[in-house]
Amino acid sequence: MLSSRYDHKTVEQNRYQKWLEKGYFIANKKNKPAFSMVIPPPNVTGKLHLGHAWDTTIQDIIARYKKAKGYDVLWLPGCDHAGIATQAKIMNKLKDDGVDISKLSRQQFLDIAWKWKDEYSKNIHQQWASLGLMLDYTRERFTLDEGLNKAVKKVFVDLYNDGLIYRGEKIINWDPVQKTALSNIEVIHHDDKGKFYYFKYRLLDNSDYLLVATTRPETMFGDVCVCVNPNDDRYKSYIGQYVINPANGEKIPVIGDEYVDISFGTGVMKCTPAHDPNDFEISKRHNLARPIIMNNDATMNDLCGKYAGLDRFVCREQLVNVIKNSGNLVKIEEIVHSVGHSERSNAVVEPVLSKQWFVKMKPLAKLILENQKSKNKVKFVPGRFNKVLLRWMENVEDWCISRQLWWGHQIPAYYKKDDGTIYVDVNPPKDIENYIQDEDVLDTWFSSGLWPFSTLGWPNQTEDLDRYFPTDVLSTGYDIIFFWVSRMMFQSLYNLKKPPFKNVIIHGLVRDELGRKMSKSLGNGVDPNDVVDEFGADALRYFLTTNSTPGLDMRYSKEKVESSYNYLNKIWNSARYILNVLPSDFKVKDINKAKLDGFETWILNKLQITIKNVTKNMDKYDFNAASGHLYNFVYDDFCSIYLEMSKISLQNNNDKYKDIIYQVLYKCLKTIVLLIYPYTPFISEEIYLSLPEHLESIMLENYPKVEKKFVNSYFDNSVSLLLDYIKDVRNYKTNNKLAPNADCQLKINMRINTFDNFINYLKRFTFASKIENVEESLIDQNGAIFIHNYGDILIQVNANKDDIKKLILKNIENEKAEITRCNKMLNNPNFMSKAKPEKIILEQEKLKAHEENLKKLENQLKQLQ
RNA sequence: GGAUGCUUAGCUCAGUUGGGAGAGCAUCGCCUUUACACGGCGGAGGUCGUGGGUUCGAGUCCCUCAGCAUCCACCA
Numbered sequence: 001m002l003s004s005r006y007d008h009k010t011v012e013q014n015r016y017q018k019w020l021e022k023g024y025f026i027a028n029k030k031n032k033p034a035f036s037m038v039i040p041p042p043n044v045t046g047k048l049h050l051g052h053a054w055d056t057t058i059q060d061i062i063a064r065y066k067k068a069k070g071y072d073v074l075w076l077p078g079c080d081h082a083g084i085a086t087q088a089k090i091m092n093k094l095k096d097d098g099v100d101i102s103k104l105s106r107q108q109f110l111d112i113a114w115k116w117k118d119e120y121s122k123n124i125h126q127q128w129a130s131l132g133l134m135l136d137y138t139r140e141r142f143t144l145d146e147g148l149n150k151a152v153k154k155v156f157v158d159l160y161n162d163g164l165i166y167r168g169e170k171i172i173n174w175d176p177v178q179k180t181a182l183s184n185i186e187v188i189h190h191d192d193k194g195k196f197y198y199f200k201y202r203l204l205d206n207s208d209y210l211l212v213a214t215t216r217p218e219t220m221f222g223d224v225c226v227c228v229n230p231n232d233d234r235y236k237s238y239i240g241q242y243v244i245n246p247a248n249g250e251k252i253p254v255i256g257d258e259y260v261d262i263s264f265g266t267g268v269m270k271c272t273p274a275h276d277p278n279d280f281e282i283s284k285r286h287n288l289a290r291p292i293i294m295n296n297d298a299t300m301n302d303l304c305g306k307y308a309g310l311d312r313f314v315c316r317e318q319l320v321n322v323i324k325n326s327g328n329l330v331k332i333e334e335i336v337h338s339v340g341h342s343e344r345s346n347a348v349v350e351p352v353l354s355k356q357w358f359v360k361m362k363p364l365a366k367l368i369l370e371n372q373k374s375k376n377k378v379k380f381v382p383g384r385f386n387k388v389l390l391r392w393m394e395n396v397e398d399w400c401i402s403r404q405l406w407w408g409h410q411i412p413a414y415y416k417k418d419d420g421t422i423y424v425d426v427n428p429p430k431d432i433e434n435y436i437q438d439e440d441v442l443d444t445w446f447s448s449g450l451w452p453f454s455t456l457g458w459p460n461q462t463e464d465l466d467r468y469f470p471t472d473v474l475s476t477g478y479d480i481i482f483f484w485v486s487r488m489m490f491q492s493l494y495n496l497k498k499p500p501f502k503n504v505i506i507h508g509l510v511r512d513e514l515g516r517k518m519s520k521s522l523g524n525g526v527d528p529n530d531v532v533d534e535f536g537a538d539a540l541r542y543f544l545t546t547n548s549t550p551g552l553d554m555r556y557s558k559e560k561v562e563s564s565y566n567y568l569n570k571i572w573n574s575a576r577y578i579l580n581v582l583p584s585d586f587k588v589k590d591i592n593k594a595k596l597d598g599f600e601t602w603i604l605n606k607l608q609i610t611i612k613n614v615t616k617n618m619d620k621y622d623f624n625a626a627s628g629h630l631y632n633f634v635y636d637d638f639c640s641i642y643l644e645m646s647k648i649s650l651q652n653n654n655d656k657y658k659d660i661i662y663q664v665l666y667k668c669l670k671t672i673v674l675l676i677y678p679y680t681p682f683i684s685e686e687i688y689l690s691l692p693e694h695l696e697s698i699m700l701e702n703y704p705k706v707e708k709k710f711v712n713s714y715f716d717n718s719v720s721l722l723l724d725y726i727k728d729v730r731n732y733k734t735n736n737k738l739a740p741n742a743d744c745q746l747k748i749n750m751r752i753n754t755f756d757n758f759i760n761y762l763k764r765f766t767f768a769s770k771i772e773n774v775e776e777s778l779i780d781q782n783g784a785i786f787i788h789n790y791g792d793i794l795i796q797v798n799a800n801k802d803d804i805k806k807l808i809l810k811n812i813e814n815e816k817a818e819i820t821r822c823n824k825m826l827n828n829p830n831f832m833s834k835a836k837p838e839k840i841i842l843e844q845e846k847l848k849a850h851e852e853n854l855k856k857l858e859n860q861l862k863q864l865q
Numbered sequence: 866g867g868a869u870g871c872u873u874a875g876c877u878c879a880g881u882u883g884g885g886a887g888a889g890c891a892u893c894g895c896c897u898u899u900a901c902a903c904g905g906c907g908g909a910g911g912u913c914g915u916g917g918g919u920u921c922g923a924g925u926c927c928c929u930c931a932g933c934a935u936c937c938a939c940c941a
Binding site: 004272515567579581624 | 871877880889922935
């Protein structure tokens, strides 16, 4: 028996532990078709946020739904080592603890990091448990574990041998705080206030100068020339001459290069090959030197004279002053321009020439582009994200994969000590003592990209790989399509010749109640733990998955979590009522449909429609729509109508029919619980286990199926009629300031078949003392008449004649408008020839009904006058 | 500069092939009726961003413009 109030804490307590102990989460049902997903591995840097809760709840709903549908479901958990983020966090903590980081060895650091990882993955496990996620922990993996390392090394070596990984010197994005290279997409561009400095680069004889504008004066120490467009008549003649760099007094040539945009700025550009990607390209064309002028912490180096050792921005300020004093500063413009920042440290990224490892992207991008034209196309939900991916892949540049960190997969490249010969292999060279392994590690996303197959045992041909790969669904946010989805796709297509998943469900971000992105600096983050504590995991899960549209952001709303909670309370209490009303010797029996009366036929039909609609939308991963159908059924059809009506039925029927009502109540309740179960497993399990007959757990149940024998809409019209009558009387009473239970007498004129007890139901819900069935509706001079589309009710109360007249006139107007509308359509040759036949018949029937109503109304109006 | 998404009730949002505008919260009135006051019943509230087009018919399809948001590329 359920307690009198829905209390999420008692419902959710210990439940997860029991599911775990029973092994319900473990995939191994070999006799069933396989269905698999891998979790997007969260970073071991902190707590899970609402975005994780959203993403994983979507997956849990799918997992539980598919399991109930008869699949052998594998949902594989794991965490990501998150190289830069984790290393930075650990280093900061060590600093705070007073540890001298400079004295830390690589191995010492790694020992600390692994302990950190254990601690944080423990937190993550706790959060997964509190959300109720159906994860198969027997297969849990970590992106830095041994198996993954084996996969990473193999992929690196294969790509290297295929010429798709190379080591080269290029301009990369340098994070001077983390002191590592970054890939292009780890750089966040946003508009910052800046300055545009105009400097004179004077000719050697000081007869003239070229005006050069720059936003980064400190890079002038790396200038090797000044460029103009050879087609620019203003400056053509300067090509071949020399000018003086006002920063260091060095003489540099003026060269012509068509890259220079004649219409931009002054039309003269300084060229700093080691600190700008475009300048680097120019230097290749003109065979220029590429001096690097900064240290790896973005302080100036020895090439910068007295500025050596100064931070780049301090240097900038001082240098500008010096040049100003020398008379070579013309003006400073305040501008807003886009500046690249490190995704993790937020430091201004310094473009700098550096030797790094790269993945050659064009051939790999081609694999994706071709796959998305083939039968094996990965289906994106919503579909537009496929285009987002393709557009990016079409323009993708080579991927810088080496990171100057310790926490990650160390690159399996070895350099011979004497001559630097490179050796790349999954195993170290035999004469390892003659080699040094590359110190760098790989970008975290390199190993995440192998996640869908490395976790299943690849490169070994394991049973799991055979059974569960490719995975069926991947769910993730749109913010990591480029980082992760694309990389998994080409890695899988390259290494396994198959796409890694069949469907990708893309969702948005969870924002705060004001629509702002949740962030630490704003302090507006909502901790899922707090929400679970206050409203329960079920309410949170329901809120997250039913208040959003696929692919769009959502706002967190405490009100809506609360409303979800109230919905669950509604289900809880309806269950409590039903379980209370069922006789103690209740046994589940087949319902003989031949013996069903109106309301039972009606509700069972509604139930079938609900099962159909919910299932249809579950299959489309449209959880908002699916839950909406159930919600309407629960509130409107079941609780507001059937449950209330069944109270009357139970009073007015014999024991035989009462038993049918019990069976129907039971069936509805059980079906509701099974349908909502994927969303809200805890409360569903609790109610399920309270049912008179049940299995060991709702997790072993099958998903409801439409029972065709109960599809029967015969009584729909009469139930609608009854409900309309009730509603109209209530409405009438409210509008006439009568108490809901005020006595009234009804005269009704029924023109359709109804069912037993129709009058009893009507009486009970309108508090009518007398109900008469009359041939024609009449206006009673003592009371009001109520006019209805299907029939008429005469409500005998003391009412104002004018009000009645008004009401009739209003109804006449409505009917006329409807008739006009119908006529317009039916007289339209295009409608008649193009519309579906059933639509035409429908319109004709409507027209007929409206015309009849109009006649009656006009008749009534006449009587009243 | 390119691309995408959004604009519907006071607020937050649904609205699936074009065929009588919906929910939650808020609000107003009535009801403590024996599942639920975390409730029930009834109501009020919308020229569906602007302007045009297609259509018998447009929140829905096409075009224009505006505002907001996001992504990509970026000029020194």
